[in-house]
Amino acid sequence: MSTVENAARALKSLKDEEWRTLAGLERASSGSGTPDMGRLSRMSRLPLERVRFATDALEKKGLAARRGHGYVLTREGVEVMALKDYVKKDLIFALGAAIAKGKESDVYEALTEEGTAYALKFYKIGRTSFTSVRKKRVREQAEFRSWMTANYDAARREYDALRKLQGLSPAFPRAVAYSRSTVLLEELSGVRLSNRPYLEDPRSAFLSIVESMRTAYLKANLVNADLSEYNVLTDGASVWLIDWPQAVDATHPNHSELLMHDVSAVAAFFKRAYRVGSDPGATFRYVSGATQRLE
């Protein structure tokens, strides 16, 4: 079972004191060293013996892992807290099937009570197993903190970028909310361009990607910085530009190179896969606003 599925299952069985202990563990993670039982008891506002009982239960459910005299959250622990957050805010009601599982994230379908489907993206950058070899406590805590920072930051950055893009073009998925290492997105019905699906009009699909990149750059000041056939979805007619955690704005010293890189990657793919030729230099000038028309 994946961590997400385990988290979804745990969501139903967690008792109030277990939630408080999870929240205490999360708060304690920002300090140095593995939180010991005393600190955890203060952070969770629970008596010591209740915390012991709760951490025991959390460990059995895979949501916390024992470290020396204390505990750390696991990835499942983080994910169950995010799920609870969305459920509490009435944003989602149930978790559906996995849409895609990749290196840096797993994407699941999530349903609202009315049956609307969202895509829920769970980041999993870096080390994901907190139960492997026993190492120095401080080091483990530092590793967990860096895992948390990387994944919490990625989710927040993707959400922030998509909020800036919201409404500028239908090619940007709507971001509904984010929580911890996850971001809740409008569900798109397309497939990745890298699958080389049939396109009704390849040239116009290319131009519509170019137009969207231009809109992102000129209206939201954003460069995706990881655009390629892997981060464009299509249903054969419309295109969507996804995956924005690494987006940079014009204050980034390399934003021009990154924009050129995005333009070149998309242009090269269209040439290779659909025989749609273009001039990357001219396309770059158009996307960056130096020219008003694509020659």
Ligand SMILES: Nc1ncnc2c1ncn2[C@@H]1O[C@H](COP(=O)(O)OP(=O)(O)OP(=O)(O)O)[C@@H](O)[C@H]1O
């Ligand atoms: N809003 C969405 N609606 C539907 N499917 C989505 C959505 N966002 C992402 N996906 C699916 O999840 C896959 C991975 O998404 P994304 O590119 O954002 O994450 P990633 O971190 O790059 O994942 P990977 O490690 O696989 O590259 C997409 O290729 C797509 O199949």
Ligand SMILES: [Mg+2]
């Ligand atoms: Mg991607």
